[in-house]
Amino acid sequence: MDKRALAHQIMLEYRDEIVRVIQDLVRKPSQNMPPDGEELASQEYIANYLRQTGLPADMYQPDRVPGMVEHPDFWPGRNYDRRPNVSSELEGKGGGRSLLLTGHIDTVALGDNLWSVPPWGAEIHDGRIYGLGTVDMKGAMGATLVLHKAVAAKKIPLRGSLSFESVVDEEEGGVNATIAGRLRHGPRDGAVIPEGTGLQVYPAARGVLDTAFTFHSCKGALHKAGTGGEGNAGAVEQMAVFLTHLRELQDARSRHPLHPLYGGYPIAAPVEVIKVYAGGWGNKVPTAMPAEGRIEMIVETLPGEGHAAVQKEQDDWVASLIARYPQVFAKPPDVFHPIRFLRGTAMDPTHPLVTTMVESITQVWGKAPTVTGAPYACDMFALHQDFGMPGLLFGPTGGNAHAADEYVEIDSLFIFFEALLLFVMEWCGV
Numbered sequence: 001m002d003k004r005a006l007a008h009q010i011m012l013e014y015r016d017e018i019v020r021v022i023q024d025l026v027r028k029p030s031q032n033m034p035p036d037g038e039e040l041a042s043q044e045y046i047a048n049y050l051r052q053t054g055l056p057a058d059m060y061q062p063d064r065v066p067g068m069v070e071h072p073d074f075w076p077g078r079n080y081d082r083r084p085n086v087s088s089e090l091e092g093k094g095g096g097r098s099l100l101l102t103g104h105i106d107t108v109a110l111g112d113n114l115w116s117v118p119p120w121g122a123e124i125h126d127g128r129i130y131g132l133g134t135v136d137m138k139g140a141m142g143a144t145l146v147l148h149k150a151v152a153a154k155k156i157p158l159r160g161s162l163s164f165e166s167v168v169d170e171e172e173g174g175v176n177a178t179i180a181g182r183l184r185h186g187p188r189d190g191a192v193i194p195e196g197t198g199l200q201v202y203p204a205a206r207g208v209l210d211t212a213f214t215f216h217s218c219k220g221a222l223h224k225a226g227t228g229g230e231g232n233a234g235a236v237e238q239m240a241v242f243l244t245h246l247r248e249l250q251d252a253r254s255r256h257p258l259h260p261l262y263g264g265y266p267i268a269a270p271v272e273v274i275k276v277y278a279g280g281w282g283n284k285v286p287t288a289m290p291a292e293g294r295i296e297m298i299v300e301t302l303p304g305e306g307h308a309a310v311q312k313e314q315d316d317w318v319a320s321l322i323a324r325y326p327q328v329f330a331k332p333p334d335v336f337h338p339i340r341f342l343r344g345t346a347m348d349p350t351h352p353l354v355t356t357m358v359e360s361i362t363q364v365w366g367k368a369p370t371v372t373g374a375p376y377a378c379d380m381f382a383l384h385q386d387f388g389m390p391g392l393l394f395g396p397t398g399g400n401a402h403a404a405d406e407y408v409e410i411d412s413l414f415i416f417f418e419a420l421l422l423f424v425m426e427w428c429g430v
C-alpha cells in the first residue's frame with residue numbers, strides 16, 4: 001500500500017477517536033491566567049493516553065529544566081507549579097529526518113464573553129465542535145495526539161524520529177515552556193505547530209508589542225456628572241484624543257517595507273485596540289467622572305522588525321500627541337507592557353519542510369494550500385531564532401478564536417490529520 005492510501009485508511013479508522021479525544025480535552029478547562037494556569041488536568045489526560053498505548057510520556061516542570069531561567073528569552077513572573085509540559089518520542093529506524101509536532105494546551109481565559117453554548121461542553125452542531133480552545137488549539141492538538149498514537153500502533157517504520165509535545169503557557173505571551181522543551185530534548189530537523197490555519201501553510205508569523213496605557217483625570221476633573229469641572233481634562237477626554245489619533249501610528253507603520261509573505265493582507269501589520277475601560281458599568285457604579293481610564297493595544301510587527309525600533313516608533317507617536325495637546329495630557333499616561341515583546345519570524349518558503357507539506361496537503365485536499373504569513377503571533381519564533389529549527393504552522397479550519405462560540409470544523413480536522421500523517425511519512429521517510 002502506498003503512503004497516500006495508508007494515510008487515508010488510518011484516518012478513516014481513527015475518525016471517531018479523533019473527535020472523542022478532542023471533546024475530552026475541551027471538557028477539561030486549561031485557562032491561562034498569568035501568573036497561573038490550570039493546564040494540569042489536560043496534560044495528565046494526554047500523558048495517560050500516551051502511556052495506555054505503550055508510548056513514553058515525559059512530564060516535567062518547564063522552569064526546572066537546566067538552563068531555562070538563565071536563557072536570554074526566559075520571561076520571569078510566571079508560576080509553573082502543577083503546569084507540566086508533556087512530550088513523547090518515537091525513535092526512527094535511522095537514515096531519515098526528525099520531526100517535532102508541538103503545540104500548546106492552554107487557552108485564553110473565558111472572560112465576560114457571552115456564549116450560546118457551554119464553553120466547556122464540546123457540543124457538536126452542524127459539523128462543528130464548539131468550546132473554548134477548539135480552534136486555538138485543542139482540536140488540532142487532539143488530532144495530533146491520535147496521529148502520534150496511530151503511527152506507533154500501526155508500526156509505521158519511520159526512518160527519522162517523531163516527537164509529540166504539548167506545552168503550557170503559550171497564551172498571554174508565554175513562550176518559556178516552548179523553550180524548555182528544546183532545552184530538555186534538543187532541536188529537530190523540522191517542526192509543525194498545529195495552530196488553526198484554515199488548512200493553509202504559514203512559514204511566518206507576526207510579532208506583537210502589547211502596551212497598556214492608564215490615563216488619569218486631573219484633580220479639577222473629578223466631579224459629579226452634570227455639574228461641570230474646572231476645565232481640566234478628564235481621563236475619558238484623554239482616551240478620546242488618543243483613540244481618534246491612533247490612525248497616525250497605523251499610517252506610519254504602513255510605510256515600512258512589506259515582507260513578501262504579508263503582501264496579501266489589506267494591512268500587513270495592524271495596530272489594534274483590544275481593551276478599553278473607564279469607570280465601570282451598571283447601577284452599582286456611582287454616576288461620576290472616572291478617575292482613570294485604561295486602553296490596551298497591540299502593535300503587530302513583521303518578521304525582521306526589532307523591539308527597540310518598534311518601541312521607539314510608538315513612543316515617538318505618544319510623545320507627539322502629548323506635545324500637541326498639553327492641556328489634555330497635563331499628566332502623561334502611565335505605560336505598562338503586560339507581556340513580552342513577541343518577535344515576528346519567517347523561514348524560507350522554498351524550504352523542503354514547506355514544499356513537502358504543500359505537496360502532502362494538495363494530495364489529500366485536492367487543491368494546493370496558500371503559503372503565506374500567519375495573521376497572528378505565536379511561539380514559533382523561539383524554534384526559528386533560538387534553536388535554528390525550520391518550522392511552520394498548519395492546522396484545521398475554525399472560527400471565533402479568543403471569543404464566544406469558538407469552534408473547529410470536523411471535516412477539516414480529518415483533512416488535517418490525513419495530510420499531516422502523509423507529511424510525516426514523506427518527511428521522516430518510511
